[in-house]
Amino acid sequence: MAMDHKGQEQERRKRYYAANRERIIARQRRYYAAHRKERNAYSKKYHQAHREELEAYNKEYRDTHREEFKTRGREYYLAHHEELKTRQRKYNRAHADEQREWKARQRKAVWDEILRIYGASCSCCGTQTRYFLTIHHVHGREEGERGRANQFAVWKKAIAAKDPRAYRILCFNCHLGGMHHNNGICPHTKRNSSKKPSAGKTVRSRY
Numbered sequence: 001m002a003m004d005h006k007g008q009e010q011e012r013r014k015r016y017y018a019a020n021r022e023r024i025i026a027r028q029r030r031y032y033a034a035h036r037k038e039r040n041a042y043s044k045k046y047h048q049a050h051r052e053e054l055e056a057y058n059k060e061y062r063d064t065h066r067e068e069f070k071t072r073g074r075e076y077y078l079a080h081h082e083e084l085k086t087r088q089r090k091y092n093r094a095h096a097d098e099q100r101e102w103k104a105r106q107r108k109a110v111w112d113e114i115l116r117i118y119g120a121s122c123s124c125c126g127t128q129t130r131y132f133l134t135i136h137h138v139h140g141r142e143e144g145e146r147g148r149a150n151q152f153a154v155w156k157k158a159i160a161a162k163d164p165r166a167y168r169i170l171c172f173n174c175h176l177g178g179m180h181h182n183n184g185i186c187p188h189t190k191r192n193s194s195k196k197p198s199a200g201k202t203v204r205s206r207y
């Protein structure tokens, strides 16, 4: 019968594979090594042509195996903790320049966005010199927002807020002047105020 014949054939193949496993694997490996470029090009092309299908499939697979992935990831991390740390450090060292440039580009893009939203000049004295400008949080920075490390987070918040009552662009002079003078009002404002000192009385600035 056809079924029996098929079954026998399968058995024969299985036995052949078991007996020659090492040799078959070695041959495959040699073949892959010799045709690496072609194979890479082929799978790249295949991937490009089936991108959406493949991504949908991967997503579904990830979604249905989420817990498994998590557990496995944690186990792997715990087992290879030191190795991973060393590798990360090595990678960071080797790519330090790139990473610095990337960070600088990020910072510039975010700062550009802030100036686009809040205006590219000091809202007190009007200076437009980019490197003099800073953002002032009118209601004060919250706990944990101080320090250079958190500057990026503050910028992102300011971009999300788009609230000119909460954030203003100031130059460093006006920012500092305001911080140390007259409850947040820059000395410029006092000097430029329309209120004239009454006659005979000298107003001496503390600055």
Ligand SMILES: [Zn+2]
Binding pocket: 122, 123, 124, 125, 126, 127, 170, 171, 172, 173, 174, 175
């Ligand atoms: Zn200013």
Ligand SMILES: [Zn+2]
Binding pocket: 124, 125, 173, 174, 177, 186, 187, 188, 189
């Ligand atoms: Zn000012």
